[in-house]
Amino acid sequence: MPTYVAAIDQGTTSTRCIVFDRQGQIISQAQKEHKQIYPQPGWVEHDPEEIWKNTLEVVALARIKGKLSTADIAAVGITNQRETAVVWNRKTGKPYYNAIVWQDMRTADLVARFAADSPAGQDRFREKTGLPLATYFSGLKLKWLLDNVPGLREDAEGGDALFGNMDSFVVWNLTGGPNGGLHLTDVTNASRTQLMDLRTLDWDNDLLEAFGVPRTMLPQIRPSSEVYGTVQSEVLPGVPIAGILGDQQAALVGQTCFEPGQAKNTYGTGCFLLMNTGTELRPSTCGLLTTVAYQFQNEPVHYALEGSVAITGALVQWLRDNLGIIKKSTDIESLARSVDDNGGTYFVPAFSGLYAPHWKSDARGVIAGLTRFVTKGHLARAVLEATAYQTVDVVRAMEQDAGVSLRSLRVDGGMVINSLLMQFQADVLNGPVVCPRMTETTALGAAYAAGLAVGYYKNLDDLRQNWGVARTYESTMDDAQRAKLMRGWQKAIERSFGWEE
Ligand SMILES: Nc1ncnc2c1ncn2[C@@H]1O[C@H](COP(=O)(O)OP(=O)(O)O)[C@@H](O)[C@H]1O
Ligand SMILES: O=P(O)(O)OC[C@H](O)CO
Numbered sequence: 001m002p003t004y005v006a007a008i009d010q011g012t013t014s015t016r017c018i019v020f021d022r023q024g025q026i027i028s029q030a031q032k033e034h035k036q037i038y039p040q041p042g043w044v045e046h047d048p049e050e051i052w053k054n055t056l057e058v059v060a061l062a063r064i065k066g067k068l069s070t071a072d073i074a075a076v077g078i079t080n081q082r083e084t085a086v087v088w089n090r091k092t093g094k095p096y097y098n099a100i101v102w103q104d105m106r107t108a109d110l111v112a113r114f115a116a117d118s119p120a121g122q123d124r125f126r127e128k129t130g131l132p133l134a135t136y137f138s139g140l141k142l143k144w145l146l147d148n149v150p151g152l153r154e155d156a157e158g159g160d161a162l163f164g165n166m167d168s169f170v171v172w173n174l175t176g177g178p179n180g181g182l183h184l185t186d187v188t189n190a191s192r193t194q195l196m197d198l199r200t201l202d203w204d205n206d207l208l209e210a211f212g213v214p215r216t217m218l219p220q221i222r223p224s225s226e227v228y229g230t231v232q233s234e235v236l237p238g239v240p241i242a243g244i245l246g247d248q249q250a251a252l253v254g255q256t257c258f259e260p261g262q263a264k265n266t267y268g269t270g271c272f273l274l275m276n277t278g279t280e281l282r283p284s285t286c287g288l289l290t291t292v293a294y295q296f297q298n299e300p301v302h303y304a305l306e307g308s309v310a311i312t313g314a315l316v317q318w319l320r321d322n323l324g325i326i327k328k329s330t331d332i333e334s335l336a337r338s339v340d341d342n343g344g345t346y347f348v349p350a351f352s353g354l355y356a357p358h359w360k361s362d363a364r365g366v367i368a369g370l371t372r373f374v375t376k377g378h379l380a381r382a383v384l385e386a387t388a389y390q391t392v393d394v395v396r397a398m399e400q401d402a403g404v405s406l407r408s409l410r411v412d413g414g415m416v417i418n419s420l421l422m423q424f425q426a427d428v429l430n431g432p433v434v435c436p437r438m439t440e441t442t443a444l445g446a447a448y449a450a451g452l453a454v455g456y457y458k459n460l461d462d463l464r465q466n467w468g469v470a471r472t473y474e475s476t477m478d479d480a481q482r483a484k485l486m487r488g489w490q491k492a493i494e495r496s497f498g499w500e501e
Contacts, residue, residue, distance in 0.1 A: 028066025243449025287357025307394025
């Protein structure tokens, strides 16, 4: 049996390849950022060809760095930014248009129109899909593409145009592209399109009709862990592709949250809190999503409740790139530590409207509470605190929906190295925040899914053994201070609502 498993993590800002050993330790890795394209306010696109090129590069580089032959790698798992929609031609492999990224807001008018057409309003498709109408999900992005890209609808109806999220695009290319590439996705990614019925786990005819999407262009929906085929590209020839998971579900698996009630929060571009609800499909009444957590081979599907927050780490990048207040993302911690508190300032980063638990496409960013006292140190604090407050809002919604209180929060993602943020998170949450030893849980989850399918890992206990705590943050804040901060946040967030007409 080969010694390692690999994962390709196609994320919002970069693509990574990480190779793990059986204990979940990193053997080798490579990462490459791609361009963020903003053609108009509220629009966000990626170039799919650039991402495919980067994928090949990072896989090749990870192999070179680790001096790995293909025989060393038992299987590869794919994980990806979810919802981001791409359409390409089956014969040439050429995309018809840039990928429309999950944060993109161009479908806001469609959201309003679709909601107005139904007495259920924004919850029109919630029963079947677990999702409210929002700019976030793929279905309306695909409708926009079909309605706006010349010739695409005809090609889709004729079977020449293919749709996918980034997992499908990468897998199709890895398995031969125009020469027999496999057109498939997994249940977790499919659950984010708003085109799949959560109960049947198949594309739903009523939804396809409502969104005007021809079935011929959709990928086949498969479990998250099984051997789908082998890589044809020369970067990893012959290696089985044996796992596909949306990146937030992959992190849930990487954190080994296999029991109902276990939850994790991933702090990256946005924040995504997922709680495993087992085989039970649990509807939300508090503004969360019901989504597929994972489906392992020959096992029943597991569902999750999810609180998605669009902008957290992206706000740190904004401070760096748009205002130039910091040079590197990591500089924010020392700048924030230069002051004692937020100086009365609150930053609501509603750049893509607000996601959970509010789902308001018309919200826009607000900085509230400014006085001449406020310095860039206070702003840096307000930026970090915004991540923690948004997380508190989804935790409280989750506790209400699930009817249990979260005893502790497992965390991961690029922002958790910021100990000021993690301490503040524990303070305003009033509960322990637990950082695992391995924080690259997204790639790890995809590697676990692939490893399980090929027998590299025997069972879930093999995976559970690999999880361990690096650090736990406990709350040290008094109740009055916490309540005051949360009141300030609540006032600020209400001021962001209804901005866009
Ligand atoms: N020390 C830090 N403090 C706060 N935010 C940080 C820090 N280091 C990185 N980040 C943020 O974390 C994000 C990157 O995390 P990552 O998990 O790689 O995100 P993604 O998978 O969404 O691309 C960026 O948005 C960056 O601004
Ligand atoms: O690529 P990330 O880590 O920013 O995750 C993005 C999410 O999958 C969007 O739903």
